[in-house]
Amino acid sequence: MKHLAQGIITRRTELSESYFLLELECQEIAREALPGQFIMLECKGETFLKRPMGLSSADPEKGVISFIYHVTGKGTRSLHSQLIGETIEVIGPLGNSFWKEKNARTIGLVAGGTGIGPLLMFGNWALKNSPETEIIGFIGAKNAKMICGEKEMKRFAKEVYCATNDGSFGYKGFVTDLLTEFLSKNSLESIIACGPTQMMKKTAEIASERNLQCQVSLEEHMACGFGACIGCIAEIKGQGYSMICAKGPVFDASEVVWKESNL
């Protein structure tokens, strides 16, 4: 069930340069949210629409949810200025969730930017519910300072590899190049990618070339997040335009019609 709820900001943690994890006390959503789901979040200030944020955790016992944000525009700047103890209106949990492929024991998680959030939630879920699963993490960023969530991912992943565009930390290049290199020597049975669309598109190609099952969590401008505005669409093979908020955000990467307009 979707809720229109008030969340109380309980903690803000800086994960890396301008990337923050925000925890909200919000019982209704914490009870029901699954990995891959998102919330629509009020940003106050000059913003009008709520903003979609992929959940990075949901603790039903504590009644706390969290998400990761990167300060980029009006909405996130306004969100960043909110203080601990203040309330924010949230709608959630929204969308579908990641799924665990049967028999997939080794899963690669490919993260870019705030895309790390939903993958952390999936990894922690897998650790608890499917302990035989082996997780290999791949994190991409512009530079060392912007690598986000490495420490958090190491809590459940067997190995975590990082890539930076300038080579200031880990592999020099794109995280998808790092993934290709990894796959030339090792194997994965399934991949889940969450991050910039270009990164997910490339990951989908890499998976497709190797016949690997691959899930992606798509992003688009959204007005409502619950299937009323039909604004956030992706072209899905054989189905025309599908709503990302209602049919996704998680799609089988092989079903997505990837094009420039997705970017």
Added chain:
Amino acid sequence: MKNPVTTAAGTFGDGSQFGDFIDVSRIGAIIAKGASLEPWKGNPPHRLVETPSGMLNSIGLQNDGVEGFIREKLPRLLKHRVPIIVGVFDKTPENYARIVKRLNREKGISGFEINLSCPNLEKGGKTFCDYPELVKEVVSAIRKATDLPIIAKLSPNVTDIVAIAKSARDAGADALSLINTLVGMRINIKTREPYLAKNTGGLSGPAIRPVALAKVFLVSEARLEIPIIGMGGIQTAEDAIEFLLAGASAVAIGTANFVNPRATLDVLEGIEQYMRENSVNDINDLIGAVRAHSQ
């Protein structure tokens, strides 16, 4: 309608999207987006972008066509047990009439809202609602096709909205929806590309509310003896009451549904509270009760 709060077409899905948030059966009526004759794929992304106090959209009237609507959406709409007004849009007057004739065969529909903001394929792409004669053509064609109430939804992007309103009334419209979105645009200065794939789109939200209110007032002042459903950026009961005072007999909640899925009932409860606090027993006492300054 058991109360004056309805939904603007294209903002309320088939109602089921709001079932987790509100008791949909309390709404006065649902104006549903409805259908064109054949399915329309809609526009590519990006379809929307935020603006100061509002948003721009270019969804492209994505829909499954009238048969798809009857099969999938209409049964879900009718479950809410509120009057259902079905939106109708297409590219020729004949097609508008054909859609309505097809929908006439279905039970439970309370009326039609004619979206006139489509390009007329037979008239070089001129938008119907921009020309009194084109409005007349469409409304007359639909009038001949149905006995159910028809509501003409007018665009604010015209010089003389009163002339368009008269034309719709004379052609047989029973009510008017005022207003549809305003044409707007945003450009990303990093990429120098418009944010929307279609370059321009329809502006909605509180940004257009004063424009909508003025159009309602102007048409109401013209004493055309035709009820008006006021819409355009209404978020709260206070906003809605302004529209009633300006001359609207009912109000529709549109973009606000996206931000606050409880908006329809918040407005309804707020109007009731205002009436109690101001000893207004009959909502008709508010309609057109603005004390306009004499000119």
